[in-house]
Amino acid sequence: MAGSAAPPGPPARSWRPPCRLSAGRAVLLLLLVATARRAGASAAGGPEVRSLRGSWRLGNANGSVVLRGEVPGCVHTALHRRGLIQDPYYRFNDVMYRWISLDNWTYSRTFKTPFDIRKWQKVNLIFEGVDTVAQILINNVTLGRTDNMFNRYSFDITSVIKEVNFIEVRFLSAVSYAAEQSRCHKVYSIPPACPPPVQKGECHANFIRKEQCSFSWDWGPSFPTQGIWKDVRIEAYNHYHLIYFSLTSFFVKSAQQWSLEIESIFDVVSSKPIAGLVTVNIPKLQTQQTFSVRLQPGEGSIVLLVNINKSSAVEAWWPNGHGKQTGYNMTTTFIMEAGYQIEKFSKAYFRTVELVQEPIPGSPGLSFYFRINGRPIFIKGSNWIPADSFQDRVTYDTLWLLLKSAADANMNALRVWGGGVYEQDEFYDICDEIGIMIWQDFMFACALYPTDKNYLESVRAEVSHQVRRLKSHPSIILWSGNNENEAAIASNWFSIPYADKEVYIKDYVMLYVKNIREIVLTEDKSRPFIASSPTNGLESVKEGWISQNPYDTHYGDTHFYDYSNDCWNWTVYPKTRFASEYGFQSWPSFSTIEKVSSAEDWSYTSNFSLHRQHHENGNDQMLQQLERHFKLPQSTDPIKKFKDTIYLTQVMQAQCMKTETEFYRFSQSEIIKGEGHTMGALYWQLNDIWQAPSWASLEYGGKWKLLHYFAQNFFAPLLPVAYEDKGVLYIYGVSDLHVDHKLTLRASVSQRDDVYIFVLQTTAIAPFVSLDVGSIKGRFSDNGFLMTEKKKVVVFYPWEPTSVEELEKSLTLTSLVDVV
Numbered sequence: 091m092a093g094s095a096a097p098p099g100p101p102a103r104s105w106r107p108p109c110r111l112s113a114g115r116a117v118l119l120l121l122l123v124a125t126a127r128r129a130g131a132s133a134a135g136g137p138e139v140r141s142l143r144g145s146w147r148l149g150n151a152n153g154s155v156v157l158r159g160e161v162p163g164c165v166h167t168a169l170h171r172r173g174l175i176q177d178p179y180y181r182f183n184d185v186m187y188r189w190i191s192l193d194n195w196t197y198s199r200t201f202k203t204p205f206d207i208r209k210w211q212k213v214n215l216i217f218e219g220v221d222t223v224a225q226i227l228i229n230n231v232t233l234g235r236t237d238n239m240f241n242r243y244s245f246d247i248t249s250v251i252k253e254v255n256f257i258e259v260r261f262l263s264a265v266s267y268a269a270e271q272s273r274c275h276k277v278y279s280i281p282p283a284c285p286p287p288v289q290k291g292e293c294h295a296n297f298i299r300k301e302q303c304s305f306s307w308d309w310g311p312s313f314p315t316q317g318i319w320k321d322v323r324i325e326a327y328n329h330y331h332l333i334y335f336s337l338t339s340f341f342v343k344s345a346q347q348w349s350l351e352i353e354s355i356f357d358v359v360s361s362k363p364i365a366g367l368v369t370v371n372i373p374k375l376q377t378q379q380t381f382s383v384r385l386q387p388g389e390g391s392i393v394l395l396v397n398i399n400k401s402s403a404v405e406a407w408w409p410n411g412h413g414k415q416t417g418y419n420m421t422t423t424f425i426m427e428a429g430y431q432i433e434k435f436s437k438a439y440f441r442t443v444e445l446v447q448e449p450i451p452g453s454p455g456l457s458f459y460f461r462i463n464g465r466p467i468f469i470k471g472s473n474w475i476p477a478d479s480f481q482d483r484v485t486y487d488t489l490w491l492l493l494k495s496a497a498d499a500n501m502n503a504l505r506v507w508g509g510g511v512y513e514q515d516e517f518y519d520i521c522d523e524i525g526i527m528i529w530q531d532f533m534f535a536c537a538l539y540p541t542d543k544n545y546l547e548s549v550r551a552e553v554s555h556q557v558r559r560l561k562s563h564p565s566i567i568l569w570s571g572n573n574e575n576e577a578a579i580a581s582n583w584f585s586i587p588y589a590d591k592e593v594y595i596k597d598y599v600m601l602y603v604k605n606i607r608e609i610v611l612t613e614d615k616s617r618p619f620i621a622s623s624p625t626n627g628l629e630s631v632k633e634g635w636i637s638q639n640p641y642d643t644h645y646g647d648t649h650f651y652d653y654s655n656d657c658w659n660w661t662v663y664p665k666t667r668f669a670s671e672y673g674f675q676s677w678p679s680f681s682t683i684e685k686v687s688s689a690e691d692w693s694y695t696s697n698f699s700l701h702r703q704h705h706e707n708g709n710d711q712m713l714q715q716l717e718r719h720f721k722l723p724q725s726t727d728p729i730k731k732f733k734d735t736i737y738l739t740q741v742m743q744a745q746c747m748k749t750e751t752e753f754y755r756f757s758q759s760e761i762i763k764g765e766g767h768t769m770g771a772l773y774w775q776l777n778d779i780w781q782a783p784s785w786a787s788l789e790y791g792g793k794w795k796l797l798h799y800f801a802q803n804f805f806a807p808l809l810p811v812a813y814e815d816k817g818v819l820y821i822y823g824v825s826d827l828h829v830d831h832k833l834t835l836r837a838s839v840s841q842r843d844d845v846y847i848f849v850l851q852t853t854a855i856a857p858f859v860s861l862d863v864g865s866i867k868g869r870f871s872d873n874g875f876l877m878t879e880k881k882k883v884v885v886f887y888p889w890e891p892t893s894v895e896e897l898e899k900s901l902t903l904t905s906l907v908d909v910v
Contacts, residue, residue: 135430137327138205142257146318151194163482164221164317165195178479179686179780182701184311185290191314192266197259203251203324210326211359213251217243219320220259221481222300223267227258237267238299239319240512240533240552247324261316264300271297271540278593280538281584289704296537299548301476302509303535308705309775309784313479320514329429330356330364330385335422336562338616339440341463348398348440351616352422355558358390366426368394372438374418375402385426398440406463407441407564409502410525411807411826415439415564417522439522439564445618447628447645453761455644458627458667459769460567462527468758468826469527469770470805471496471503472787473671476510476779486516491792491889492777493520495869499787499798500805503527505623505670505772508573509535512556521565528565529670529772531623532556532606534572538584541597546605553606557613569610569619571602574649576622576630577640599635623670624649643667643765649774653711656718657746660753660813665765669754673774673785674715675708676743676797677736681864682789686781693728694735702782709783712739715746725910734909739783741858741906744800744874747773747787751804752811756822773801792867792889796860796874837883846886846897852877856905864900866892877905 148159148168159168169175169190178187207213215228220236226245227233229252233245272283272294284293291306292314306312325331334355341348350370358364364385371378377399383392398404405416417437424432444461460467477484477492496504504521506513508531521528532553539545560566578584579594586594602621610619620627621635626645630637641648643664649671655662657674677683680692691698694709703709716722716738723734750773757768778790787798803809809824848861848870856877861870861884868888875882886897 135328136432137325137331138210139326140201140204140324142199142201142322142324146197146199149196149198151196159197159317160482161197161318161322162219162320164315164319164480165190166313166315167480167482168317177686178313179311181687181691181698184313185701188312191292191312191316192263194263194266195261195316197261197318198257200254200256201324202254205326207251207253207326209328210248211328212246212331212357213248213324213326214357215245215247215257215322216325217318217320217322219318221315221317221319222264222298223262225258225260225262227260229255238548238552239301240299240556241548242555251324259318264298264304264314264316265292268292268294268298268305275540275542278590280540281586282537286706288706290701296539299533299545299552301511302533302537303476303779304479306704307475307509308708309475309782309786310704310779311479311782315480317482319481327357327359329360330358330390330426332424332432332434333357333389334558335434335436336558337420337436337438338561338614339438339442339564340616341440341442347400348404350396350398350438352392352394352396353558354392354394354422354424356385356390356392358385358387360385360428361387363387364390364426364428366424368392369423369425370394370396370420371423372396372398372418372420375399375404377402383424404440407439407522408525409462409467409527410497411500411502412462412465412467412525412828415523415525436562437522441564443567443617445568445620445627450761450767453644453764453766455642455667455764456628457767457769458646459767460527462567465828466769467502467527468755469503469529469668469772470755470826471501471505471526471772472776472801473772473774474504474506474510474513474776477777479779481511481514484514488792489514489517490520492788493517493524493526495788495792495794495798496526496776497524498869499801500807501526501801503529503567503770503772504776505529505531505570507531507535507775508533508570508623512560515559518560518563518565522563526565527567528563529568529570529623530560530566531570531573534575534601536574536578538575538578538594538597539601541600546601549601550605550609553609554613557610561614561616567617569614569617570623571606571619571621573623575602576625576636577649579636580638580640595634595636603635620646623647647770651774653715657715657742658719658749660749661815663750663753665757665762666754666768668770669750669768670770670772671774672750672771674743674746675705675712675783675785676739676795677712677783678778678781678786678789678795679740679793679862680733680736681862682781682791682793683736685865692732694732704782712742712783716742719745720906721909723909734904737860737904738909740796740860741874743785744796747797748800748804751801752809752813752824755804755809755824756811756813758824794869794873796858799870799873799875802872844888846888846892846894848884848886848901850877850882850884850903851880853880854907856907858906860904861886862902862904863897864902866890866896866900868892 145158146161149156157172166178222239224236231250285291285306289306291312295302295305303310304314337350337352368383369380379396381394407415417439420436420438422434446459447456450457624640624647626637629645643666647668647670648666650664723731725731751771754768754771757766760766774785777788778786781790787795807826811822859877867890871885
């Protein structure tokens with residue numbers, strides 16, 4: 091293919107792994123960047139930090155491809171930036187560029203040490219994230235090996251660092267490594283071996299601690315990346331060095347007082363304990379306390395309990411739609427008898443969370459809902475997947491756009507799904523700021539996993555690191571052990587013979603209960619933990635952590651998908667305690683597809699359309715659902731027919747999800763035949779990883795599908811819901827508000843300088859009116875609506891500069907009337 095690098099032949103292995111890499115000389119230390127800035131030294135003698143971000147040399151195993159690669163980054167984006175490959179998302183490139191993931195790549199660079207080495211007791215090389223299997227060398231000395239994308243690695247280089255240094259990170263193909271680990275696990279198989287053929291993916295993702303969906307998923311491509319995906323730096327220090335800093339809030343009912351638990355973890359170089367003073371100051375809450383502390387050699391930790399001044403009125407952190415997201419500036423100063431003074435600036439948030447599982451009058455089973463600051467909250471939102479196959483392309487602006495779109499659609503929560511990544515700090519910072527609660531999965535999904543000693547050691551380090559890194563965020567309200575793995579065993583997805591089932595149950599309990607849960611409960615007592623989703627919660631615990639039916643509507647949460655019944659029929663949906671996954675597919679807009687396709691692809695039945703669909707029979711299922719309520723497009727113009735079909739899939743998806751979500755919302759206040767009290771609706775899924783048909787309401791790049799406009803309405807704080815049952819029309823008024831409201835309706839729009847006003851006119855009723863401005867980035871105030879009046883005003887909010895002329899040129903209007 092023109093402009094592309096040819097596959098360079100079979101890769102040579104720079105080193106062959108044992109059946110499981112151990113950390114070698116790597117010390118897995120732990121970092122928490124709370125909502126605070128990095129600890130700074132306010133006196134002489136503070137740590138020296140030298141970033142190794144920037145341009146590195148990148149080469150494949152046999153030396154046939156050599157280029158500059160940015161760090162943080164990965165091989166694919168480096169090749170693309172240098173023009174050696176096309177956009178990896180273009181047409182069939184996910185398969186064409188498979189050779190990249192099968193090769194072994196090396197990152198290397200030289201750097202000068204910017205300080206006098208003799209002045210420092212300890213010098214560390216820190217990797218915040220290595221993706222994934224690599225050998226780390228400095229000045230031709232092997233420091234250790236990495237095998238977990240989600241760990242932070244720290245290597246002691248005190249004895250090997252020079253004035254000028256040569257650093258190498260020699261990667262091994264994640265695909266090769268996973269296959270090798272699977273082959274080595276001879277005692278019994280650990281399914282699934284490979285994804286379904288329709289996903290065009292790689293095998294044995296469960297044998298590597300890496301983003302599971304990077305080996306493919308039913309909505310995403312296979313790009314098993316290699317690269318230094320997070321920060322890398324040199325740190326030099328004497329006496330002690332702050333590694334983690336976290337704060338969690340508690341409300342002590344007996345004293346009617348808020349308190350903060352502040353945990354600081356240090357690497358203490360000194361051979362003797364170090365004494366000192368720590369002062370915590372929160373000016374706005376008139377709270378200041380000083381503590382005498384003592385750091386022990388090695389990994390020394392300090393835990394402080396700060397009681398907030400009772401005479402100060404504390405404003406709690408509330409989810410979107412329920413109040414403010416107030417945070418308080420806090421300064422923590424460490425003055426130790428040896429070494430330097432550390433001043434840590436952070437934000438203190440105050441909120442409590444309880445997962446309530448208790449008997450319900452008139453119903454078997456238990457409730458399953460969240461109480462925030464003592465108030466029951468109906469959880470409204472969606473499920474988050476990685477925003478890109480290449481994490482270095484996920485910028486702050488990318489995250490802000492997607493998360494703000496969630497908040498703008500009246501969502502108050504997202505579930506960070508367990509087949510992706512623990513998101514970057516900025517993701518959680520934004521959620522703290524705009525009130526999006528986070529259900530945080532650990533990164534295990536739709537598979538069984540090994541439990542050998544080295545694997546468990548790696549997972550334990552991963553979980554400790556991630557909990558310490560993230561627990562300061564008030565937005566995180568739940569830790570969840572995995573995605574669907576309890577259900578996988580209970581429902582026997584992998585056809586395990588009954589006689590062998592106990593082996594897998596034992597592994598499950600070992601991994602999620604005896605390791606992950608144990609660490610979470612030790613590290614973080616401020617929020618609840620569940621082992622899986624879906625789960626029966628306390629009933630699953632009672633049944634030995636694997637319940638007979640994890641989809642039981644009387645307990646816990648449920649995942650529900652049904653593509654064969656009429657999605658407009660509300661009676662097919664489960665009257666569950668909590669709907670944490672449910673959804674229907676649609677195609678993204680033509681303007682989104684157009685960027686990664688050519689004219690020959692613009693047909694619903696083209697090879698491209700089939701290739702892009704990773705869910706078995708997904709395209710046919712959409713058409714079958716369409717036929718129940720709409721006439722399929724029959725235009726003789728193939729491109730118009732394709733565009734009309736895309737439009738109808740979005741209409742269908744939006745209407746299906748409206749019906750199902752409204753059913754869950756009006757079920758919160760009733761028990762019928764023992765079922766009900768639904769207290770959460772998280773649809774699958776919020777965002778897309780590439781341009782393809784999926785369950786998402788936001789397209790790759792952030793464009794709103796019709797579903798997202800509908801979500802704005804079906805997640806509204808005040809919602810009228812009407813439905814018919816056996817000839818009777820029922821109308822519910824659903825409210826998330828905490829006071830009674832008298833409602834009046836108005837149709838008024840004001841003009842502002844930075845928005846554009848669209849005035850629509852019609853001579854007849856127009857159902858499902860869709861406005862589309864192609865590739866111009868932004869969103870409308872409303873879309874996909876039923877137009878019954880002659881005139882309607884719609885506002886367009888641009889995300890980048892545009893003009894009336896550009897908008898007029900790009901605007902297309904579609905309604906059911908236009909589909910022929």
